[in-house]
Amino acid sequence: MRHDLRHDLRHDHGSRRVLRFSLSFLSFAFILAAATPDVAAQEGADGYQTPAAELAALVDAPATPGISLSPDESVMLLTMRPSLPSIAEVAAPELRIAGLRINPRTNGPSRARPSNGLALRTLDGEERTVTGLPENPRIRNTRWSPNGSTVAFTHDTDSAVQLWVLDVASAEARRLSDLDMVNVGFGAPFNWSPEGDFLYAMAVPPGRGPAPAEPMVPTAPMIEETSGEAAPARTYQDLLQDQHDEALYEYYSTAQLARVGLDGSAAMVGDPSIFSGASPSPDGEYLLVQTTHRPYSYQVPASRFPRTIEVWDAQGNVVHGVAELPLQDGVPTSFGSVPTGVRSIAWRADADATLYWTEAQDGGDALAEADIRDRVFMHAAPFSGDPVAIAALPLRYGGVMWAEEGFAFVSENWFSTRQQRTYRIDPAAPGDMELIFDLQTEDRYNNPGFPMFTTNERGRGVLMTADGGSSIYLAGQGASPEGNRPFLRKRNLETGEEEELFRSEAPYYEGVVTLLEDGRLMTRRESVDEPPNYFLRDLERGTTSAVTEFPHPYPQFAGIRKEAIQYERGDGIPLSATLYLPADYDQERDGPLPTFVWAYPTEFKSAAAAGQRRDSPYQFTRIPYGGAVPYVTRGYAVLDNASMPVIGEGDAEPNDTFRQQLVANAQAAIDEGVRRGVVDPDRVGVGGHSYGAFMTGNLLAHSDIFRAGVARSGAYNRTLTPFGFQREQRLFWEDPDLYLYMSPFMHADKVNEPILIIHGEDDNNSGTFPIQSRRFYAALKGLGATARLVFLPAESHGYAARESVLHVLWETDRWLEMHVKPAKPVTTTDDAGS
Structure with a gap:
């Protein structure tokens, strides 16, 4: 039964923002009762109904495992997917606050869909069962270490989110630390170090104590005020409503960043805060840290609260202040409008410790007239001097793809015209932009495909190149009047010439997964009667071998x-x-x-x-x-x-x-x-x-x-x-x-x-x-x-x-x-x- 913590709000981390009670079932019964008397008597008495057997069989059909390749593309991690959860599990306690939905018992998401098992499989088809998993595993956030030796993941118990690791060589899993994780909606609760020898984890602050109780007597009126500036917002739900909500939001969102070794040792890094990100630089010397702080808003979710962006050293000392971003409650609602200031900040994948980001040049307003909408900036450690502008974009920034050969692709797009352009830039020669693709996002027939990626020595994703960096690989759906036919092409960036290396052929639909270092192509193949499975194609010999043999689900x-x-x-x-x-x-x-x-x-x-x-x-x-x-x-x-x-x-x-x-x-x-x-x-x-x-x-x-x-x-x-x-x-x-x-x-x-x-x-x-x-x-x-x-x-x-x-x-x-x-x-x- 759906339990409302309002009923015992001073006994079990209660709040009027936690909605659990028989009211949900009462409302369901009320709706049934609103039918004519005969229908209500027929249907309301038995509660949930079960459909015809052929329909019920579809719900209980076995789910195909999820697949994740190791960084060196030699091993597949299979994540087993359970059948649907029961209503008792879905109706567990839930705190709805600041646009988040939190399970107050675990300090994790309330509506997670975890996996219930793991397996390892080599590309020649050898499968190994993973041992050491907890009883009734509830696995989320699986992430390979950069060196591919370990997989980290979280396991949800009834009262906490735990950090676990899987040793790939032994196929043995174990709990890594006694620390419980904070995982309430700000991305993964941990990040690997570049060497794969430890993790930065978002832990529940030691000695946190009980959640703040709702006052028995109101302490202040709820007041909002506008100064006359436009602050449009789409219709968000689960927002903060009062000071007690603010206290609960801080309680469940605050984490202590911890450095957790593979031996289970843990060292605290910096002070507890509400983190929206903490990612190590590719060389491991720095951390890019983003934290949320007051003043909060009752009109927009936590993702728009004020943020501080800093660079820390590995011990948690601030070495560089990047930006202070205000509350983002005035972003225009027109598509293509964005917040002002630093956004989309990250580490360059091809450098030791260089930040890049974009900033709007048009006030963030897509309806404003502007020759340049966004500029892309770069700032290298030790972050002295001013950031360098490496691209000026007439349209809205769409991302950067880095290559080990010293160039990058920068994309821009514009919603109202459905236009997307991609330029090649040289970060060492700022401002020089060469147009590579100019397309309409609606035009599937002329879509050139998307560049393929590989993992570099730093464990970061970079463009997959050939011919000394003069060529890239493109994979696409191959839409046509005859239907989609996925393809793989190699494109020469100097001449624009393309060579088609693979295209799906009838009677199969075969999509590209990755191009292996040995030249073989991994694909995901299916037909009308055959469920999707993974295959290896030797493009030179024209041979194909199966990697998986997942059965027909029904x-x-x-x-x-x-x-x-x-x-x-x-x-x-x-x-x-x-x-x-x-x-x-x-x-x-x-x-x-x-x-x-x-x-x-x-x-x-x-x-x-x-x-x-x-x-x-x-x-x-x-x-x-x-x-x-x-x-x-x-x-x-x-x-x-x-x-x-x-x-x-x-x-x-x-x-x-x-x-x-x-x-x-x-x-x-x-x-x-x-x-x-x-x-x-x-x-x-x-x-x-x-x-x-x-x-x-x-x-x-x-x-x-x-x-x-x-x-x-x-x-x-x-x-x-x-x-x-x-x-x-x-x-x-x-x-x-x-x-x-x-x-x-x-x-x-x-x-x-x-x-x-x-x-x-x-x-x-x-x-x-x-x-x-x-x-x-x-x-x-x-x-x-x-x-x-x-x-x-x-x-x-x-x-x-x-x-x-x-x-x-x-x-x-x-x-x-x-x-x-x-x-x-x-x-x-x-x-x-x-």
Whole structure:
């Protein structure tokens, strides 16, 4: 049962910001009780429901292990993934504060998805079981040491986050230190030294004591004040609310940086603080340290609180002050806007101890006129003199990729034009920039691929080069009208000429993982009937050998028919979807089927890009339990990932005609299914998650082409997200008509098809507050629509507990069976107002 620490807030680290109590289950029961008496009696008594066996089998299918290669690419670390956690585990105590969700018992994240086992496998297929793991391991944060001899990881107990290591040679794991870790949302709780002989770990400060108790009597009013300067912010959740929240935030976020040797010894480094980062320089002489401090904000999360950036020596002494960054509560909401001052600071991967970062030159405002948007700076140890500007960017900074041969790639991008450019620079000759790539991020067909990386002697990722640094390797998806065909190419930086070394061939979809030093290529290969596995390709000999042999996760469904289809919208825009048909389907015998369409809208500035294909006909037939595909096992045709482009070329914005384009997209998908003879146009349902739920509400309000809808974790009233949403940059006050035009809530009177609304009660996504579903359902009920609202206790934006996932499958299956599959709509009194 979901336990509310408010109930015993002075006995168990309590706070009114910790939401745990039977209220969640009471609200769930209340929602069920809001149905008609017959439905409530039928469903409310048994609590969570279990769907048909074929649907439940998908939830319990074995998960494929995660894969991580050692720095020298000789050993694979396999992380075993457990089945879904129980609702009891998901509903454990949780502190929601400063935009974080913390388990107050462990001082770690409250919604972690740990692994439950480790294994080592050589590239010739020899697998070794890891011994010494704790009982019922809950493994997170696995990281190879730079020398590849050790893997560090954390293990979550019921009361702490522990630091463990795995010795690769012996395949034996052990707890490294008695210190407990602080891991509340600021990255990994440890970093390796460059030599791999010790770690810098974020430890719970020794002698920290109990969490601050909430005062029995208020000590001060909660006051906020604005000075007249604009401080727009998107709709964040779980923010600080009062001084007690501030005290709790400091208590759980404060850490003591500790140097922990592989023998378990620990030496404290510097003073306790709220660290947002502490990374050693490549030579190990310095630490780049970022700490958070007051004044805090009740309007933005901890990631925007004031920060101090310093360089420490290995003993924790400050040797250089880099920057003092103020509270970032005034960053414009337009895409491409950024905070002022130092940002994206890190160590150069190809140097011993050189910092680099970027700073906005336009006040951080993407709407401001500026010839130069960002400058990139560099500052080498011992940090005397002034930083050196090594690049001036007309667009917004997008990152640096360093090469051992003395050059680097600097990227820039601009959201409104979807432009991305990459330059080659020489850090020793600042200001000299050579354009290497200039592309449109929406244009997948002409994407040159992404540079491949390798690990240097310092244990840092650098560009993989050839021919003395004059060539690089590029790996890409190889999108084309025939479908994605991943590739590996070598590009000469002097001439621009490219040599294709590998391209995926039918009947496989084979993506590039890495190019090994011996010239062999590691790939991840799959086909329609074969699950993804890892292979080694000898490019010279043309031979292939398997590294892994992961089994089919659901062989009982192997016969399901899958086809990547293409069709056109009424205005000629090419669209696509993946069509799934039941394994035993016979078109002549069975005729057109009831159909479930699942989609997610995407904005484009180019009609040509919107029509490009984004799939492959040779990928494995996955049946993820979170979307529409599972219902093919229940006799439906499924149109999955049906294209929903929303296009606004030139001065037009995509959302100006959002509703009309949605309907045109949906109509085209249905028409194609009808043309193929597999879709019954009178029995089609539509569904989506998040923005897809928003889409579903709009399609039901503004068309009559669907029998029913399923909307999960959505937002329906855009006036509740007034500073922009999704990719919409205009504020509500700039274009209130647009917000009303796009909001299904404002058109709830036009929703004349049954809609199932599902939402996680603890959704922390910035745009989908749970109140969105409550208010939309209330409007539908008040207007006499057929609707059902299901709130899932303890669940966030996605659903994690096994009971929740099974129940969602049951609810969706039941809704489709009632309102989509029948030859005629169901009009029983049990449905009305449920």
